Amino acid sequence: MRVLVTGGAGYIGSHTVVALVEAGHEVRVVDSLVNAHRASLDRVRTITGVDVPLHVTDLRDADALGKIFADGSFEAVVHFAGLKAVGESVAQPLRYYDNNLGSTISLLQVMERHGVDALVFSSSATVYGVHDAVDAMPLREDLPLGAVNPYGETKVQIERILTDVADADDRLRFAVLRYFNPVGAHPSGLIGEDPQGIPNNLVPYLAQVAVGRREKLLVFGDDYPTPDGTGVRDYIHVMDLADGHVAALAHLAEFPGANAWNLGTGRGSSVYEVLHAFERAVGHELPYEVTARRPGDAPVSYCDPGKAERDLGWRAVRSLDQMCADHWHWQRDNPNGYAAD
Ligand code: NAD
Numbered sequence: 455m456r457v458l459v460t461g462g463a464g465y466i467g468s469h470t471v472v473a474l475v476e477a478g479h480e481v482r483v484v485d486s487l488v489n490a491h492r493a494s495l496d497r498v499r500t501i502t503g504v505d506v507p508l509h510v511t512d513l514r515d516a517d518a519l520g521k522i523f524a525d526g527s528f529e530a531v532v533h534f535a536g537l538k539a540v541g542e543s544v545a546q547p548l549r550y551y552d553n554n555l556g557s558t559i560s561l562l563q564v565m566e567r568h569g570v571d572a573l574v575f576s577s578s579a580t581v582y583g584v585h586d587a588v589d590a591m592p593l594r595e596d597l598p599l600g601a602v603n604p605y606g607e608t609k610v611q612i613e614r615i616l617t618d619v620a621d622a623d624d625r626l627r628f629a630v631l632r633y634f635n636p637v638g639a640h641p642s643g644l645i646g647e648d649p650q651g652i653p654n655n656l657v658p659y660l661a662q663v664a665v666g667r668r669e670k671l672l673v674f675g676d677d678y679p680t681p682d683g684t685g686v687r688d689y690i691h692v693m694d695l696a697d698g699h700v701a702a703l704a705h706l707a708e709f710p711g712a713n714a715w716n717l718g719t720g721r722g723s724s725v726y727e728v729l730h731a732f733e734r735a736v737g738h739e740l741p742y743e744v745t746a747r748r749p750g751d752a753p754v755s756y757c758d759p760g761k762a763e764r765d766l767g768w769r770a771v772r773s774l775d776q777m778c779a780d781h782w783h784w785q786r787d788n789p790n791g792y793a794a795d
């Protein structure tokens with residue numbers, strides 16, 4: 455298939471471009487580079503041997519986007535482009551609504567004009583809101599949606615827009631993929647997550663502690679109602695996630711309308727379990743200190759990934775140790791991310 459990947463220079467996008475190229479798809483990327491380096495796609499070329507064209511364009515520029523579509527005769531779009539930092543979305547809500555909703559609406563309009571019917575969209579576990587009850591797990595796709603911050607609200611609203619647009623035109627096929635906690639990197643160590651500033655998420659933070667850029671991990675609370683008191687999440691290897699997009703594209707024709715699938719392992723791991731898995735990858739202990747809970751954090755979040763297995767024939771296969779080993783390989787070989795390129 456000829457596939458346009460929006461946000462394809464970013465973390466999950468670049469890994470998915472590798473998986474799509476290796477599955478035989480012809481891929482182009484559009485990315486504004488607001489949170490990415492073009493070096494990621496140079497590294498994709500090293501991995502795959504294929505030069506994936508990059509259009510440096512903001513999706514909200516519908517004229518420029520239209521030219522890319524006129525040239526590309528795409529059969530499907532995989533839409534990663536968006537801003538994703540929860541705290542930043544609370545401080546700058548208009549920027550988040552404008553970027554995430556504006557870019558998706560512009561994309562859908564250009565797709566309509568060019569007769570492109572198939573879209574895979576990056577949604578998030580955040581659309582389920584925060585469940586304080588541990589027995590609300592595992593999270594299934596038919597739960598009511600409810601975001602707790604502007605970032606999450608953009609995902610809920612985009613899901614609703616996709617449903618309405620698909621309801622109005624029975625040719626459309628939209629796969630809404632709700633990612634749990636993506637971590638890890640391509641096993642080559644050539645591409646990976648390169649957060650700007652202080653990492654918000656556990657594994658990128660741990661990786662920077664391990665490489666000496668941060669002093670110690672701060673464990674946000676050890677008094678949750680979980681086996682060891684720390685927060686539990688459903689971490690998924692980014693290459694499993696990438697394979698999930700290839701599977702969604704392969705099966706999209708079977709599912710009219712807008713349909714949602716969880717992409718996770720279905721297993722929860724605590725902060726201490728992740729810390730110890732990362733220590734095994736690095737080969738020594740890492741410093742940490744327990745501090746107060748982070749406001750807005752759920753005690754536990756993990757999914758039921760059964761629908762994706764039944765419908766898409768996909769399931770996550772890589773272990774937490776593999777996630778940490780691959781994440782560490784990337785961080786060790788690229789202590790300052792893509793900055794040196
Ligand atoms: P990322 O920031 O690395 O990638 C997003 C890419 O989109 C970046 O390359 C950025 O430059 C680009 N972009 C942003 N706005 C754009 C615009 N208006 N026009 C063109 N390009 C634009 O983030 P990621 O971790 O790879 O996440 C990809 C998608 O998955 C996002 O939509 C994110 O919300 C979603 N998601 C991520 C996670 C996670 O933990 N990483 C979890 C759930 C969902």
Ligand code: UFG
Pocket residue numbers: 538539540578579580581606634635654655656657659671672673674675684685686687725748751755
């Ligand atoms: N944690 C720490 N120390 C840190 C960072 C995180 O102890 O420095 C803990 C958190 O309290 C939580 C766990 O590690 O228990 C995972 O935290 P992350 O920030 O890595 O992941 P979250 O599940 O909290 O957040 C992710 C995405 C958000 C998304 C949210 C809900 O980063 O974008 O899932 O789906 F909104």
